[in-house]
Amino acid sequence: MDSGTSPLNSVPRKTPLNAVHRRLGAKMVNFGGWDMPVEYPSSGGLVAEHKSVRSAVGLFDVSHMGDIRVRSGQHPGGALAAVQHITMNDASMLAVGQAHYSAMLYPEGTFVDDVIVHRLGEDDFLLVINAGTREKDINWVRANTKPFDCRVEELGDVYTQLAIQGPKARDVLRKLTDANLDALKNYWFTHGTVCGLTNTLIARTGYTGEDGFEIYVPSDIAISERVWNEVLEAGKELGIVPCGLGARNTLRLEAKMALYEHEISDKINVWEAGLDRYCKMEKSEFIGRAALENARTAGRSRMLVGLEMIDRGIARDGYRCLNEAGEAIGVVTSGSPSPTLCKNIALAYVPPALAALGTVVAIEIRSQKCRAQVVPTPFYKRPKKAIAQ
Amino acid sequence: MAYPREFRYTKEHEWISAKGDTATIGITDYAQHELGDVVFVELPAAGAKITAGKTFGSVESVKAVSEIYAPVGGEVTEANAELHNKPETINSDPHGAGWLIKVKVASPAEVNSLMDATAYEAYIAEKQKEASA
Numbered sequence: 076m077d078s079g080t081s082p083l084n085s086v087p088r089k090t091p092l093n094a095v096h097r098r099l100g101a102k103m104v105n106f107g108g109w110d111m112p113v114e115y116p117s118s119g120g121l122v123a124e125h126k127s128v129r130s131a132v133g134l135f136d137v138s139h140m141g142d143i144r145v146r147s148g149q150h151p152g153g154a155l156a157a158v159q160h161i162t163m164n165d166a167s168m169l170a171v172g173q174a175h176y177s178a179m180l181y182p183e184g185t186f187v188d189d190v191i192v193h194r195l196g197e198d199d200f201l202l203v204i205n206a207g208t209r210e211k212d213i214n215w216v217r218a219n220t221k222p223f224d225c226r227v228e229e230l231g232d233v234y235t236q237l238a239i240q241g242p243k244a245r246d247v248l249r250k251l252t253d254a255n256l257d258a259l260k261n262y263w264f265t266h267g268t269v270c271g272l273t274n275t276l277i278a279r280t281g282y283t284g285e286d287g288f289e290i291y292v293p294s295d296i297a298i299s300e301r302v303w304n305e306v307l308e309a310g311k312e313l314g315i316v317p318c319g320l321g322a323r324n325t326l327r328l329e330a331k332m333a334l335y336e337h338e339i340s341d342k343i344n345v346w347e348a349g350l351d352r353y354c355k356m357e358k359s360e361f362i363g364r365a366a367l368e369n370a371r372t373a374g375r376s377r378m379l380v381g382l383e384m385i386d387r388g389i390a391r392d393g394y395r396c397l398n399e400a401g402e403a404i405g406v407v408t409s410g411s412p413s414p415t416l417c418k419n420i421a422l423a424y425v426p427p428a429l430a431a432l433g434t435v436v437a438i439e440i441r442s443q444k445c446r447a448q449v450v451p452t453p454f455y456k457r458p459k460k461a462i463a464q
Numbered sequence: 465m466a467y468p469r470e471f472r473y474t475k476e477h478e479w480i481s482a483k484g485d486t487a488t489i490g491i492t493d494y495a496q497h498e499l500g501d502v503v504f505v506e507l508p509a510a511g512a513k514i515t516a517g518k519t520f521g522s523v524e525s526v527k528a529v530s531e532i533y534a535p536v537g538g539e540v541t542e543a544n545a546e547l548h549n550k551p552e553t554i555n556s557d558p559h560g561a562g563w564l565i566k567v568k569v570a571s572p573a574e575v576n577s578l579m580d581a582t583a584y585e586a587y588i589a590e591k592q593k594e595a596s597a
Contacts, residue, residue: 102498103595113527114500121526122501321500321527389504389524412503412526441506441522 090138091235091299099317107207109139112319124322125414128283129455132241133318134306137282138294139206141231143216147198153224154198161219161362162192162202163345165355169194174262174278176353179215180363184344184370188212188335191280193264201230201276205335219362235299239306240287240318240326242457247310248288252277256288270302282323284330285457328409329455331381331422337392337408338379338422344370347424349379377405377424381452382436384419388445390438396423397437397444404429407438413454420454421447465493468559472535472575473584479559480535482575489535490563491523491554494588499525502554507543507565514538514567516574521564523554536574538567 087110096103101112114121127133147153158166164177171194179187188208193201204212213229220227239248245256254267254277264278269290281287292302307315324334333339338348345354345367356364356371384390389412396405410421421438429436432451437444471479477495481488496502504524514520514534521532543565547553554562569575579587 102500116497120500325526387504389529391529414526 088139090136091294091296092136092138092303094296095300095303096136096317101317101319104320106320107139107205109206111139112136112317114319114321115317118316118318121319121321121325122414124316124318125325127314127316128241128285128318128322128326129415130242131314132239132243132247132287132310133283133316133322134303134310135238135240135318135323136235136303137238137289137323138235138299140236141204141206141209141212141229142234142236142291143202143204143213144195144228144230145200145202145216145220146196146226146228148224148226150224151198154200157220157223157225158192158200158202159359159361160223161216162190163354163361163363164192165358166192166194166200167358171196172263172265174264174280176262178339178345178350178353179212180345180361180367181341182362182366183341184346184363184366185341186335186339186343186345186348187215187341189333189339189350191278193276193278203236208335233294234291235294235302236289236291237302237306238281238283238287238289239310239315240281240283241285243310243313243315244285244287246313247306247315248277248290250309251305261286270305272298272302282332283326284332284453284455285326324409325411325414328411328420328422329413329415329453331453334409343424346370346375347377347379375427378427378430379408379422380425380430380449381454382407382410382421382423382438382447383450383454384421384438384445384447385435386445386447388438388440388443389419390421390423390440390445390447395439396425396429397439398429399437401444403439405436415455420450422452425449465559467492467581467585469581471559472578472580473587474533474535474578475587476533477588478533478535480575480578482536482569482572485538485569485572486541486566487536487538487569487575488563488566491532491558492584492588493558494591495530496555496558496562499523499528499530501526502551505544505547505551505554505564507547508540510540510542512540514540514565523551523564532564535578536567537570539570540565540567542566 096112104113162177174193178189191203252269269275276291390410394407395403405425407423413420434449477492507521516537519531
């Protein structure tokens with residue numbers, strides 16, 4: 076048996092909760108240069124963690140995510156102008172206390188990274204970015220906001236970021252905070268006392284397709300460990316389990332949320348990725364806009380689609396999609412068994428002619444052609460209203 | 465979990481249990497633990513030839529595919545059909561009901577060149593030490 080993973084040469088970075096994960100007996104992996112838990116056998120492993128998030132609640136350490144704060148300088152409006160220039164969504168539409176999904180683009184209309192933009196104040200924004208692209212992102216933001224009257228700070232190491240996700244996430248967090256969580260809508264955030272820590276950022280965001288919250292606490296190890304343990308203790312009766320990056324990946328895949336270097340990258344543009352609704356062409360100029368204008372006229376040569384395996388076999392990241400003649404016509408960006416649906420699902424780029432629902436394509440799995448069908452996405456959508464109060 | 469004394473082991477975490485020229489091959493408890501929830505198994509059919517050190521099938525967990533390497537050369541006489549519908553048996557009973565294939569071993573002496581249980585336990589103890597470093 077050989078898992079085929081190749082160790083990176085550099086020493087991986089650790090989050091403030093690294094010792095906690097190891098004490099819990101988590102299996103650790105190098106993810107984007109970070110030593111992170113992939114699953115906790117003590118939680119029952121990946122599938123059990125996944126199911127806990129769908130049916131109850133799970134706790135994730137996502138401190139590897141980066142944070143960039145952009146604030147206006149001498150004059151109001153500098154930060155907004157800068158954020159508008161470097162991201163594709165319309166940040167002027169954000170109220171203070173609101174967040175949205177967006178992306179930073181290269182002039183070619185391809186992805187530097189996807190980001191969640193939070194408007195902390197009229198002139199104060201927090202961009203939450205991916206772990207593997209932190210250095211690249213901060214350099215990009217600094218370089219491209221120079222003409223604007225704003226200050227850029229990297230806060231990635233200031234916060235321990237915890238994600239509490241699942242239909243019972245609110246019930247867990249409610250026990251630990253004075254903030255009015257019921258008043259907090261999806262993709263809004265507030266500040267409140269959490270585990271005795273005043274002025275803690277609480278956002279109703281996540282990467283699982285479930286209701287949930289992300290909290291940002293000081294990265295001090297003792298404080299981080301205390302909060303982690305208090306969340307687990309508060310969630311015990313509700314069935315909370317620590318969850319690793321393995322479950323995070325299957326959860327986000329079922330919800331069709333993009334992962335950098337998979338569904339989005341510096342070679343894939345916004346239209347191909349199907350992220351049109353987060354790209355506001357009608358707002359003021361932004362990096363990548365002109366290229367996207369041209370690309371829209373030219374039309375797409377490939378599209379991201381959801382696939383469900385018909386034949387026995389699991390499509391994995393990087394596997395090729397073949398046509399009848401056995402020629403490569405596309406590629407799988409993410410593929411896995413879906414613990415919720417008990418089917419083998421995948422996201423793949425295929426030519427538009429093969430993107431219609433019901434189209435059958437072949438996936439090359441260890442030199443065999445296995446059939447898969449284009450299906451509607453997201454693969455999983457959470458029930459509209461929570462039943463239990 | 466104890467590693468059966470009568471088995472031999474490979475560095476790729478397969479086990480082999482041989483009697484004369486017939487043998488059963490599986491993956492070790494360490495291997496199933498590293499893999500996590502096994503969801504899919506691909507095995508050769510009876511009659512297929514396997515070559516020592518070459519891959520003869522794969523075991524997939526939710527997160528990854530792992531190739532399985534033949535501890536010895538020979539001919540497959542049976543693949544474990546139970547695993548088709550219950551691949552998770554590999555997690556629950558890796559050294560027993562979770563066996564993968566039975567083979568007619570080409571040269572039975574090859575088996576004795578593999579690690580015994582004591583050597584394998586020392587080998588994985590070293591691996592675990594590396595992982596927690």
